[in-house]
Amino acid sequence: MSVGLVEETPYRWRIERQGAMRVPGVVFASRALLPDLSEEQALGQVVNVATLPGIVEASYAMPDMHWGYGFPIGGVAATDVDHDGVVSPGGVGFDISCGVRLLLADLHIDRLRPRLTALMDALDVTIPRGMRHGAVWRLRRPAELEEILTGGVRYAVAQGHGRDGDLDHCEDRGAVADADPAAVSARARQRGLEQVGSLGSGNHFLEVETVAEVYDEPIARSYGLWPGRVCVMIHTGSRGLGHQICTDFVRTMQAAMHRYGISVPDKQLACAPVSSPEGQAYLAAMAAAANYGRTNRQLLAEATRRAFERVTGDGELALLYDVSHNLAKLETHRSSRLCVHRKGATLALPPGHPDLPDDLRPVGQPVLVPGSMGVGSYVLAGVPDGPAFASACHGAGRRLSRHQAARTTKAARLRAELEAAGIAVRGASARGLTEETPCAYKDLDAVVDACAHAGLARIVARLTPVGVVKG
């Protein structure tokens, strides 16, 4: 893909406006990460996104960007709601509200080691995962699903699935206000009925980890991240419900676009004005899926607490934060009302932001960055004046397709390598394992380093895995 990258700084590259682009493209990456990008059509997708009606500043891409549906994964795009700005389901992705939460045990890894096998076995039987394999929460009636879509984690906690303190440490305090279950199709609701509290498959996982290294002592102390502390990272989204909502609205908007005089260079960029009935309905359904996705992670966290309680006698795992990396939000930036699409890009609120709870406000929001299997994860922190609407990277970023990865990897060998590295693996199918081999991903250290140098976020701590549950 020859779109012409101009080096602005060693960690920021510009694609000049050309053709129908309304704004330039801006890619945050080191020179070393660029070859991985240019092999794909991902840069062409950055260009395509720059043509969307109402887009402001630039079509941004994070250091972990790669090819996606319409928008690149790792893409950030904001449209001006008051100047014909559009919302696009492809700018959020199929797994609406996919995200991560991090739980902290009051336990040092040395004390867990003798019981690690027992803990992993407990999680093995506790955590539903894979395609269509049940869920923690058996809903008694469809009306309960409506409560989840409207009330999110707030409803889950009120029903006994968690504690009040969990709410403050969820993005949006666990529930987006403008969700409307009526905007969610019957088919989407049907698919969501039996998946509340389930991991799913692909890159979703539950990992028992320990704090391996601290880079920013004061912020790490505020977050409660001390070396050797045991923590649990849960990475999942809105399962079939979010997928169906995306499918429904891509179709709706593809049919409606001509009425608004919108044309896009790729059908997968289907969109509608934020203020249109279609745009409003999508945002209401998307918000419902966001509430569902967070509730899903909440239920898995409760199941994890019960497993810890049984094995270690202490199930009081504290929630550091729960944050999505696939969402569009209505936000005010420099007194403009914007619809900010983050697709494979994590919200990264700066210190002092009013949406943060009291204990996190002084230092900024925890930005949870899951790595590929066996590699571990990072905790970053939001910084003042971030250059992409308070967004940061969301992971290592895929380098090889699932097919390529599965073709070049032997499951038994990979499993043996993980076990040899002291990482207990539970529940992963051979196919799921090979598709998620770390070889299929970029170097997480390089991605996070680029993120920090580009001024998107500050590096706080690195976590290393001791056990992984996969679909």
Add this chain to the structure above:
DNA sequence: ATGTTC
């Protein structure tokens, strides 16, 4: 990511 091609 996904009842992995309505």
